[in-house]
Amino acid sequence: MAKANKESVSKGIREKLTEMLELPKESVLDxxxxxxxxxxxxxxxxxxxxxxxxxxxxxxxxxxxxxxxxxxxxxxxxxxxxxxxxxxxxxxxxxxxxx
Structure with missing residues (x-):
């Protein structure tokens, strides 16, 4: 898998986890x-x-x-x-x- 694609998948996972756990987006997503x-x-x-x-x-x-x-x-x-x-x-x- 290309590096850009891995980063995109990783970012998508972090976004979903942030929403599910109700964490502050600015802290988790930089x-x-x-x-x-x-x-x-x-x-x-x-x-x-x-x-x-x-x-x-x-x-x-x-x-x-x-x-x-x-x-x-x-x-x-x-x-x-x-x-x-x-x-x-x-x-x-x-x-x-x-x-």
């Missing part, structure tokens, strides 16, 4: 969890790294690809290895296409 309060505050959990930052845009690496946040007056209020808190006027979010 996907980010975003919490947004209005358009001013955002917490992103389970991100992999800060790729780009300025007051008009932020790019974060995640287990599912790059998330782009656009806005004005953006700033990083808090940042740990697992979580990042972003403040400012958030205008748009862009997510990778995941199949």
């Amino acid at each position: 996907i980010p969890k975003l919490t947004i309060a209005g358009n001013k505050d955002m917490i992103i959990e389970n991100y992999k790294g800060l790729l780009e930052f300025d007051s008009a845009g932020i790019r974060l690496g995640t287990g599912m690809g790059t998330i782009k946040i656009r806005g004005s007056g953006l700033l990083i209020k808090e940042m740990t290895c697992d979580d990042i808190v972003i403040c400012g006027a958030i205008h748009s979010l862009e997510f990778p296409i995941v199949g």
